[in-house]
Amino acid sequence: MVSGQVPANDCDPYFAKAKSVRNANYDIKLTLDHEAKKITATETLIWINHSPDTIQEMRLYMYLNAFKNTNSTFLGGTTNVFGQTFEDRTAEEWGWIEVTKAVQRGQGDLTEPVPIESGVIKYIQPNDDNEDDQSVLQVPLDQGVMPGDTLFLDMKFTAKMPKIIARTGYADKDYFAFLHWFPQAGVYEKNRAGEWGWNCHQFFRTTEFYSDFGVYDVEMTLADHLIIGASGCKIKDQNNGNGTRTVKYHVEDVIDFAWVCYSEFEEHRDQWNHVEIKAMVPVEHRSLAPRLIQAVKNSLEYLTENVGEYPFTTITIIDPPLHGLRSGFMEYPTLITGGSFWGAPKGFRGVESLIVHEFAHQYFMMMLASNEKEEAWLDEGFVTYYEDRIGINYFGEKHSQQDLFGLHHGNREMSRVEYTSINNLASGATVDQGWNNKTTRSRELVYQKTGTMLVTMERLLGLETMNRLIKTYFERWKFKHPRGEDFIAVALEVVEKEKGAEMKSVIESLLRQSIYEASYCDYALSNAVSRQKRTPMGLFGTTDSMDYQKEELKDGYNNVVRVDRKGGMILPVVIEIIFKDGSNKIIEWDGVANSRTFEFESATKMVSAHIDPEQKIYLDIDLNNNSYTWQPETSVFWKYALKVMFWVQNVLQSVSMFT
Amino acid sequence: MIKAFTQGWKIAFRSWRIATIVYLLQFLLALVLGMMVYSELGSSIGHSLELKKLLADYDHTVLSDLNNIHGGFQKIITTGLPWLVLIWLIASVFISGGLLFAIDRRQYTWALFWAGGARYFFSFLKIGLVFLAIFLLITAAIWIPLAGNFDTIIPALPSEREYAYIIIFVLVLYLLFVLFLWGSATAAKFFKIKENTSIWQSLKKGFGWAWRHFTKVEGLLILFAFAQMGVVAIYWLIEGASGMVSPTLIWVFFFIQQVFVFFRILWRIGVYGGVEALMSPVVDHE
Numbered sequence: 001m002v003s004g005q006v007p008a009n010d011c012d013p014y015f016a017k018a019k020s021v022r023n024a025n026y027d028i029k030l031t032l033d034h035e036a037k038k039i040t041a042t043e044t045l046i047w048i049n050h051s052p053d054t055i056q057e058m059r060l061y062m063y064l065n066a067f068k069n070t071n072s073t074f075l076g077g078t079t080n081v082f083g084q085t086f087e088d089r090t091a092e093e094w095g096w097i098e099v100t101k102a103v104q105r106g107q108g109d110l111t112e113p114v115p116i117e118s119g120v121i122k123y124i125q126p127n128d129d130n131e132d133d134q135s136v137l138q139v140p141l142d143q144g145v146m147p148g149d150t151l152f153l154d155m156k157f158t159a160k161m162p163k164i165i166a167r168t169g170y171a172d173k174d175y176f177a178f179l180h181w182f183p184q185a186g187v188y189e190k191n192r193a194g195e196w197g198w199n200c201h202q203f204f205r206t207t208e209f210y211s212d213f214g215v216y217d218v219e220m221t222l223a224d225h226l227i228i229g230a231s232g233c234k235i236k237d238q239n240n241g242n243g244t245r246t247v248k249y250h251v252e253d254v255i256d257f258a259w260v261c262y263s264e265f266e267e268h269r270d271q272w273n274h275v276e277i278k279a280m281v282p283v284e285h286r287s288l289a290p291r292l293i294q295a296v297k298n299s300l301e302y303l304t305e306n307v308g309e310y311p312f313t314t315i316t317i318i319d320p321p322l323h324g325l326r327s328g329f330m331e332y333p334t335l336i337t338g339g340s341f342w343g344a345p346k347g348f349r350g351v352e353s354l355i356v357h358e359f360a361h362q363y364f365m366m367m368l369a370s371n372e373k374e375e376a377w378l379d380e381g382f383v384t385y386y387e388d389r390i391g392i393n394y395f396g397e398k399h400s401q402q403d404l405f406g407l408h409h410g411n412r413e414m415s416r417v418e419y420t421s422i423n424n425l426a427s428g429a430t431v432d433q434g435w436n437n438k439t440t441r442s443r444e445l446v447y448q449k450t451g452t453m454l455v456t457m458e459r460l461l462g463l464e465t466m467n468r469l470i471k472t473y474f475e476r477w478k479f480k481h482p483r484g485e486d487f488i489a490v491a492l493e494v495v496e497k498e499k500g501a502e503m504k505s506v507i508e509s510l511l512r513q514s515i516y517e518a519s520y521c522d523y524a525l526s527n528a529v530s531r532q533k534r535t536p537m538g539l540f541g542t543t544d545s546m547d548y549q550k551e552e553l554k555d556g557y558n559n560v561v562r563v564d565r566k567g568g569m570i571l572p573v574v575i576e577i578i579f580k581d582g583s584n585k586i587i588e589w590d591g592v593a594n595s596r597t598f599e600f601e602s603a604t605k606m607v608s609a610h611i612d613p614e615q616k617i618y619l620d621i622d623l624n625n626n627s628y629t630w631q632p633e634t635s636v637f638w639k640y641a642l643k644v645m646f647w648v649q650n651v652l653q654s655v656s657m658f659t
Numbered sequence: 660m661i662k663a664f665t666q667g668w669k670i671a672f673r674s675w676r677i678a679t680i681v682y683l684l685q686f687l688l689a690l691v692l693g694m695m696v697y698s699e700l701g702s703s704i705g706h707s708l709e710l711k712k713l714l715a716d717y718d719h720t721v722l723s724d725l726n727n728i729h730g731g732f733q734k735i736i737t738t739g740l741p742w743l744v745l746i747w748l749i750a751s752v753f754i755s756g757g758l759l760f761a762i763d764r765r766q767y768t769w770a771l772f773w774a775g776g777a778r779y780f781f782s783f784l785k786i787g788l789v790f791l792a793i794f795l796l797i798t799a800a801i802w803i804p805l806a807g808n809f810d811t812i813i814p815a816l817p818s819e820r821e822y823a824y825i826i827i828f829v830l831v832l833y834l835l836f837v838l839f840l841w842g843s844a845t846a847a848k849f850f851k852i853k854e855n856t857s858i859w860q861s862l863k864k865g866f867g868w869a870w871r872h873f874t875k876v877e878g879l880l881i882l883f884a885f886a887q888m889g890v891v892a893i894y895w896l897i898e899g900a901s902g903m904v905s906p907t908l909i910w911v912f913f914f915i916q917q918v919f920v921f922f923r924i925l926w927r928i929g930v931y932g933g934v935e936a937l938m939s940p941v942v943d944h945e
């Protein structure tokens with residue numbers, strides 16, 4: 001413990017015991033020239049080889065080069081990113097990053113830097129043939145790094161920040177978001193086929209980030225009017241007396257380091273148990289700060305109880321000014337960026353939802369550091385699920401997302417509807433969105449379909465088992481790199497133990513179909529007929545003594561119920577039949593056939609039939625067609641007919657002002 | 660101005676017979692869409708148990724599934740509403756001809772209403788189209804640049820608050836302008852009736868008069884606007900307190916809604932009467 005280093009007003013970043021393997025550590029010292037929007041820096045990468053291979057080359061992410069020109073893989077083939085065009089950019093508005101010196105420490109014969117122009121250090125394109133893409137840098141090593149050995153790579157780099165296109169960069173009035181801004185090591189790992197190699201993908205528009213755990217020390221010197229929010233805790237703050245300031249941050253067991261500075265930030269602090277919450281808020285968003293902080297407190301409380309411990313002593317909320325909003329909506333270790341605007345009304349809970357979402361990433365992505373580039377559903381889908389749970393827990397099932405002017409809806413129902421409203425529900429498998437489908441990736445399949453699938457799982461298993469399942473997954477995989485198969489293995493293990501083999505196969509089928517296949521779920525109760533029993537009628541006997549019998553009613557009813565499977569997804573369902581005397585009957589259906597008819601007798605008339613009456617299968621894309629009744633609530637027809645009429649009358653009265 | 664305001668309301672209440680015709684016509688048009696919604700609900704989710712969720716409260720899931728699968732209200736509104744608006748705009752030309760004529764003569768009878776509607780239909784149609792065109796042009800000229808250049812405006816301003824203030828300021832100016840335009844349109848039509856001027860002359864005189872009496876016209880119309888807002892607020896309060904959550908309340912609210920709609924029609928007549936009172940501040944002929 002070196003807690004003594006921490007300034008009295010800041011948190012303590014040091015863990016007594018390492019939580020991860022810490023194989024990618026960084027020591028960065030930089031100077032920011034805010035007028036030129038440029039940083040010059042030295043960086044030491046301390047990288048430990050945990051593989052059985054001798055490493056001959058390093059691979060570094062150079063994300064900022066995505067914003068160098070339109071030939072980058074990130075910007076190529078599009079004219080706008082996240083709804084913003086970048087056509088009228090001046091020379092000053094583009095961004096880039098360059099390693100000007102890279103030295104493998106301890107190699108006597110490598111005292112001179114290897115110039116990047118020599119071709120020894122070069123940009124490579126492991127994923128596409130775009131030779132102009134400079135988002136991955138290959139650094140051949142003079143001396144291979146043996147298994148278990150540590151590499152010290154001393155670098156110098158310069159980074160010019162772009163005017164924000166996506167996430168990172170600068171905006172007016174000295175607003176800077178330093179997000180994925182330094183040369184960062186890729187991940188050397190065993191792939192799914194069991195072979196070791198670099199997982200260091202180029203930067204694509206539709207995919208995010210993936211990196212190893214380590215300890216970060218970042219020291220920045222910058223003009224003293226800039227107020228900083230950063231990952232980790234401040235361990236040094238020194239006024240240089242020349243209008244600049246040098247501050248240093250330290251954070252352990254994280255996969256990245258982000259920082260933001262702005263001339264008009266105001267720092268709001270609060271404490272939740274061991275966690276210091278800092279909200280960096282533009283002065284004119286001051287009144288929103290308590291809402292942001294409360295959203296983080298709610299998330300901390302809920303996730304600690306339902307997922308696991310948040311071991312870090314700090315979390316920084318960055319609330320960008322409206323003109324820097326495109327740096328918002330993101331998650332970095334112990335730092336999240338939200339999105340709000342001056343005067344955002346209380347009933348507009350998108351402000352809180354965003355913060356909850358990004359905070360939940362501290363668990364799903366920062367600690368459970370899955371590969372966002374290849375399996376985005378593992379973080380975004382789980383985060384959507386918890387965002388909805390947390391929102392509902394604090395604001396109510398049907399009011400957690402919006403509660404304005406009598407219009408309200410909850411996070412969970414919104415998520416489901418976002419998924420069910422996409423044009424082609426069977427357009428592709430969730431697992432393929434992004435990595436295998438970079439051009440037309442469906443965000444909804446990654447976020448909302450996965451989230452809705454997890455709700456379905458929760459309802460099938462019960463909340464308690466679901467919580468234990470997630471806790472087991474978290475405890476087993478935190479500070480590691482879990483894959484989809486790892487989650488499934490944990491899930492099936494817990495389900496089998498708690499709910500038996502039959503439920504295990506249901507859950508496995510649910511996971512496989514909703515994540516790895518393109519199908520969707522739609523069960524329908526298409527018809528229900530209940531007819532009182534009656535005696536046979538017509539002519540009976542032979543020609544000699546033909547007997548005519550009239551039909552007569554008998555006690556009891558004959559019932560027919562038809563159910564259809566309209567989607568490709570197959571799940572067992574229950575059908576609940578309600579009779580007039582209040583009694584009910586449950587039919588269990590394996591859900592396999594495209595259409596199936598059930599016939600049965602009853603004492604009183606059947607009133608309604610309902611597939612999955614508890615709506616456990618929340619993934620079903622049409623819940624209205626799950627039930628059939630002969631006694632519908634017809635007053636609702638009038639309610640909406642009259643509402644629409646009233647609305648139309650008002651529209652007509654308003655449009656005819658001038659005629 | 661206050662006098663014109665009260666005079667306007669007096670005229671409105673005396674015109675209750677005409678107002679009833681206008682109300683019924685509008686009611687029938689709206690009923691078409693209402694019945695379309697009724698039958699759409701019946702044929703799409705009419706047998707679903709989920710319907711009961713819609714009675715108690717607004718239910719996002721039920722309505723979204725309805726729209727996703729069946730097109731629901733969206734389909735009806737996008738296909739039906741434009742036609743209704745068009746029919747109503749034309750009907751409204753006739754209605755304003757009849758109303759203004761009746762107001763000018765101080766005789767609020769059906770006979771005069773029909774006669775005026777027929778006599779001034781084509782000239783009021785032309786005047787109406789000119790004002791509608793000006794209104795649409797100015798609306799587009801103001802709001803499209805303000806909304807479309809959000810990205811350049813925001814950083815250029817000292818802060819976000821200013822953007823909100825600018826929007827509010829422009830909105831107020833815009834509303835004042837719309838009221839001015841409405842005053843001018845009404846005056847132009849009255850000139851057509853009173854002096855039987857050409858369309859062009861009526862337009863010129865209408866604008867000229869509204870411009871010369873700018874504060875009075877704005878003041879009068881703002882008073883009317885506040886009266887309307889007050890009633891809207893009352894309606895919101897009642898609706899917020901309960902809403903259509905049981906079969907009985909559905910019909911109670913239907914009644915309240917129709918009273919509200921009838922009020923809006925009287926309100927419009929009141930505006931015409933008020934403008935006329937400003938134009939000829941003599942006295943009541945009766």
Ligand SMILES: [Zn+2]
Nearest residue numbers: 357361380383
């Ligand atoms: Zn996310």
